[in-house]
Amino acid sequence: xxxxxxxxxxxxxxxxxxxxxxxxxxxxxxxxxxxxxxxxxxxxxxxxxxxxxxxxxxxxxxxxxxxxxxxxxxxxxxxxxxxxxxxxxxxxxxxxxxxxxxxxxxxxxxxxxxxxxxxxxxxxxxxxxxxxxxxxxxxxxxxxxxxxxxxxxxxxxxxxxxxxxxxxxxxxxxxxxxxxxxxxxxxxxxxxxxxxxxxxxxxxxxxxxxxxxxxxxxxxxxxxxxxxxxxxxxxxxxxxxxxxxxxxxxxxxxxxxxxxxxxxxxxxxxxxxxxxxxxxxxxxxxxxxxxxxxxxxxxxxxxxxxxxxxxxxxxxxxxxxxxxxxxxxxxxxxxxxxxxxx
Numbered sequence: 001x002x003x004x005x006x007x008x009x010x011x012x013x014x015x016x017x018x019x020x021x022x023x024x025x026x027x028x029x030x031x032x033x034x035x036x037x038x039x040x041x042x043x044x045x046x047x048x049x050x051x052x053x054x055x056x057x058x059x060x061x062x063x064x065x066x067x068x069x070x071x072x073x074x075x076x077x078x079x080x081x082x083x084x085x086x087x088x089x090x091x092x093x094x095x096x097x098x099x100x101x102x103x104x105x106x107x108x109x110x111x112x113x114x115x116x117x118x119x120x121x122x123x124x125x126x127x128x129x130x131x132x133x134x135x136x137x138x139x140x141x142x143x144x145x146x147x148x149x150x151x152x153x154x155x156x157x158x159x160x161x162x163x164x165x166x167x168x169x170x171x172x173x174x175x176x177x178x179x180x181x182x183x184x185x186x187x188x189x190x191x192x193x194x195x196x197x198x199x200x201x202x203x204x205x206x207x208x209x210x211x212x213x214x215x216x217x218x219x220x221x222x223x224x225x226x227x228x229x230x231x232x233x234x235x236x237x238x239x240x241x242x243x244x245x246x247x248x249x250x251x252x253x254x255x256x257x258x259x260x261x262x263x264x265x266x267x268x269x270x271x272x273x274x275x276x277x278x279x280x281x282x283x284x285x286x287x288x289x290x291x292x293x294x295x296x297x298x299x300x301x302x303x304x305x306x307x308x309x310x311x312x313x314x315x316x317x318x319x320x321x322x323x324x325x326x327x328x329x330x331x332x333x334x335x336x337x338x339x340x341x342x
Contacts (some may be wrong), residue, residue: 035153065162208235219265
């Protein structure tokens with residue numbers, strides 16, 4: 001009896017030490033969490049084809065892992081690098097010569113004052129805005145450095161996940177305290193949800209960005225390509241989405257007395273930019289996985305606060321896990337239909 005008690009006490013102490021070390025490691029590595037999540041996402045997207053080449057066709061694992069990492073680097077990092085460069089140059093040019101921006105802001109402010117009697121664009125507000133905007137470029141540079149470090153972690157970890165993925169999966173299966181069918185259910189849900197969001201959400205953003213760019217060009221919006229890009233980015237946000245961009249643009253066109261263009265862009269945005277999202281979801285995402293809209297909306301709201309950019313993928317996954325775990329609990333511990341009540 002004393003030996004059993006001592007063993008249980010040692011077990012509790014070891015588990016407590018493991019738990020405390022896990023908290024310490026997570027706290028120190030929290031800044032690199034996007035990199036870890038990105039590597040897991042890419043691994044799940046690539047694992048099937050990678051295993052097909054290395055196991056069934058007996059290709060060299062190290063060589064194929066390097067090929068997959070290099071391919072993902074080309075597909076993700078290169079376009080993102082040029083995007084950041086273009087945005088940095090554009091924002092820097094605007095802030096270095098803000099006369100035109102201030103003039104346009106005063107025009108909009110005067111129009112709002114004429115309609116509502118509310119003075120928004122005072123000289124003090126504009127001066128304060130200009131002063132705060134000066135910190136945008138250093139902030140972008142710091143974000144770029146953080147982004148580059150997370151990309152380095154992501155591709156580094158992806159290489160080792162591809163090389164040792166099967167071993168890691170077998171190791172995890174030993175420690176998941178569920179029935180085999182429930183482990184399969186959890187695994188399939190993870191793969192399907194990540195595929196649906198990792199592929200579907202960026203494709204939806206690209207579609208909305210292209211449609212918005214066309215609309216902005218038709219109705220005479222200056223720098224229509226830049227605003228189309230921002231529209232695609234903000235389309236990932238739930239509820240408000242693309243309206244963050246096209247509503248102010250319509251208001252600006254109206255303020256500078258381009259009423260016809262403003263009304264045309266308003267109709268175009270409300271009919272096409274907004275609804276193309278629903279059309280694409282009914283076609284594209286249903287082919288990848290039939291994701292309920294509420295899962296996506298609440299998942300993205302939760303995920304962006306927790307994981308940043310990768311929250312658009314892992315937020316809906318967390319909501320799906322919550323629902324799946326309830327089903328698994330009922331399957332694992334629920335009373336069988338023919339079992340009498342206690």
